[in-house]
Amino acid sequence: FDEILSLIANESATLLVSDYAVIVLINPQTRETRKTVLFSGETRREQRLSQIRHSLIAGWIFQQRRPLLANNIHKDSRFKEIDFDDQRMSVLGAPLQIAGTLLGAILVVRNAERKGFDSAEMDYLKKIATISVPYFRNTELYAGMFLPPASTKTLIPKYRAVGLIGKSKPFLEMLQAIEAAARTDIRVLLQGESGTGKELVARALHKFGRRAEGPFVAVDCGAIPENLVEAELFGHEKG
Incomplete structure (x- = not known):
């Protein structure tokens, strides 16, 4: 299952010419974050810091249930409470949902050296999410059948x-x-x-x-x- 998520994140980052991509999954019933898959070359310490930011950004998508386009996100008033530590980046995000059930969000990120995202790229990410989510949901259900027995x-x-x-x-x-x-x-x-x-x-x-x-x-x-x-x-x- 993790390999499938990593593949989706990898391909999304490549197709949208981004520095990295993130998939944040939630429990559909409790809305608690249950898995974050980060595709990038960051160190573990940087990844821990990034996961906090990414979870907060994904939280906006979960709440609004719509895509996000935020160029120069460190200046975006919607995320003024997030400490970006002077890290400048642009973020594109889309919800992962099927039949009205929200499963998570996919984010692609460009650092300051690259140009920001546009609406055409947002539409492209929405298509990636639409194509991907039925398959990885079925994979997750299948993987759930093989969870270790409860104690x-x-x-x-x-x-x-x-x-x-x-x-x-x-x-x-x-x-x-x-x-x-x-x-x-x-x-x-x-x-x-x-x-x-x-x-x-x-x-x-x-x-x-x-x-x-x-x-x-x-x-x-x-x-x-x-x-x-x-x-x-x-x-x-x-x-």
């Missing part, structure tokens, strides 16, 4: 809060399975005797999944006529 110390209190209580090995394996399934959009079939907690598991899958903000609808399948079960569970086509 027992993390799982037990997390699921106790939603009514799933236990410490046995099979129980912990079930919690790991819930964690893995919640990261994806796959259908999940829960089987078990009446009273074993299937609805609690279903609610946990919903709460910790990507649809957590949507409604959870519990349906008593025993009350559905046999000839309608398939249509209720899997849908139907007219005719």
